[in-house]
Amino acid sequence: MTDVAHEREEGRVIPITTAPSYAEPEPLAKALAFLRRRLTGDYEVDEFGYDPELTDKVVLEMLRPIYRRWFRVEPVELQNVPREGGALVVANHSGTLPVDALMLQVAMHDEVGRALRLLGADLVYQLPVLSHLSRKTGHTLACPEDADRLLRKGELVGVFPEGFKGVGKAFSERYELQRFGRGGFVASAIRAGVPIVPTAIVGAEEIYPKIGDLKVLARALGVPYLPITPFFPLFGPLGLVPLPSKWMIEFGEPIRTDEYDPSAADDPMLVFNLTDHVREAIQQLLNELRLRRGHAFPPFF
Template sequence: MHARHEDDEGAQVIRLASARQDGGEAAGPAATEPGSGPGSGSGSGPGPLERGIASGLAFLRRRIAGEYEVDEFGYDPDFNENVLLPAARALYERWFRVEVAGVENVPAEGGALIVANHSGTVPLDALMLSVALHDNARRCVRLLGADLVYQVPVLAHLARKAGHTLACQADAARLLGKGELVGVFPEGFKGVGKPFADRYKLQRFGRGGFVGTALRAGVPIVPAAIVGAEEIYPKIGDLRPLARLLGLPYFPVTPTFPLLGPAGLVPLPSKWMIQFGAPMTLEEYAAEDADDPMTVFNLTDHVRENVQQMLYDTLLRRGPAFF
C-alpha cells in the first residue's frame, strides 16, 4: 500500500511539472488550492534553503565515498563547483556587482588563451575572472599563477583544487593541448602591486612568453579588460623593509590597512566590469615564429595595446567607481 501511494504521488508531481512547463493551464485544481502557491510552504517544492542543504549533504557524501575526480594538475571540479566558486560568487554578485561584456568572443570549446590586466593589491581579479567565465561562458579557466602562490600551503592547495597551475610554458602547453581555456596575467606582481596613482596604466607584459605559448599551441588569444579591482585596496605606500623580511614582493599601505587592523582587509565595494575583446587568431603565423624574438615582441606589444585601449573604454563606460 505504501509503495502504491508513493507511486501515485510521484505521478502527480510529474503531471504538475509538465503542466507548469506547458504554461500552467492543465495544472488542475491543485494549482489554485489555498496553501499550494509559492511561499506557502506546501505543494511548491523545496525552497532554496532545503535545496542548499540537500546539495551540501550530497557533496559531503561524495567526498566521504571518494566519488570525485582530480586531474593531473590537481583540479577538483566537484570541490570547485560546490565550495570555491560559491564563495567567490558572493563577492562577484553582491559586493562588486560585476557586469560582463563580450563573452561571445570567448570560444565555446577548444583551447584559447585569455590575457588580462592584473591589479588590486590583493589579486581578487583572478577570482572574479573565474566566476565570470564559469557563469557566462560556461567554461572553467585554468589560470597560470606566480611561484609565490604555490609556496603558501593552504593557498597552493586551493589554487590547485580550482584548476590553476604554475605560470610556466610546459604546463600551459599541456592544458592548451587538452583544449582547455587558459588565463594569464602578463603584468604579474608589477600590475597587482602598482600604486593607486598608476591605476589602469598597464605595466610591462614580461618577455612575451604567453605569445610563444599561443603560437606553438595554435590557439587564439582573447584580450580581457578588468575594471574595478584598482579601487578595492588603493595602495598609497609600500613598507619595503617589512616586505623583504616576509619574503613578499611588497607590503601595501592603504587608507584602511594596516591602520584599521584586520578590518582594513575588507575590500572597498567598487563597481566592476569585465570586457572580453575580439580574439586574435594568429592564423598568419606558424609555430616556428614562437622562436623569433621580433615576432613575439611585436605580438606582445599588440596584445598590450588592445588591453590598454579596452581598459580606457570600459573605464569610461563604467563611470563612478562606487555607484
C-alpha cells in the same frame, strides 16, 4: 493527511489516494551526497590536481555573492570568448590583492559556462595551503610547459602578464598597464594555434588603494610588497575588507595565432611584436571601459 481525487468510471466514483512524500529537501540531499563523495574519495581530479566539483560547489559558491552583490560585476562582449577549444585569456592585473583573478574565474564559469585555468606566480606555489587550494581550483604554475599542455587539451587558460608589477602598483598609476613579461604566453598560444582574447578589468584598482609600501618588512617576509592603504594597517583586519567598487570586464576581439607555423614561437621579434599588440589592445579596452563604467562607487540598488 492524504489527498483524495475522484475518478468517474461507469457511473461509479472511485477514490484515489496519494501517499504523502517525505523525500529529503533537494539542497540537503545534494549537500549530503557531496559530503559522502568527499569522504569516500568518489570524485575526480585531473593531472594538474583540478577538482571541478569542489570548485563549483564550494569555492565559486563562496565567491558568487561578492561577484554579484559587492562588486556588481558586469561582463561585456562575452561573444568574444570561444565556447569550446583552447584559448588564452590575457588580462590586466591590479588591486593590491589578486581578487581580479577570482572574479574573472567566476565570470567565465557563470557567464560563459567554461572553467578558467589560471596561471599563477611562483610565490603562490611556495605557500603550502594556498598552493594546494590553487591546484584544486584549476590554477597551475605560470610556465610554458603547463600552459602548452592546457592549451593543447582545449582548455580556456587565463594569464596576467604584468604579474606582481601590476597587482602591486600604486593607486596613482591605476589603469596604466605595467611592462609585460617576455611574451611566454604569446609563444604558448602560437605553439598551440589558439586565439588570444585581450581582456580589460575595471574596478579592481579601487578596492585597496595602495598609497605606500612597507618595503623593509616586505623583504623580511619574502613577499614582493606590503601595502599601505587608507584603511590598512590603520584599521587592522577591517582594513582588509575590499571597497565595493563597481566592476566591468570586457573581452576584446580574439587575436588569431593559427596563421603562424608553430616554429614561429621561437622567433623573438615576432613574439615581441605580438605581445606588444596584445598589450596595446588591453590598454585601449581599459581606457574606453573606464569611461563607460563611470563613477567607481555608484549607489547600491
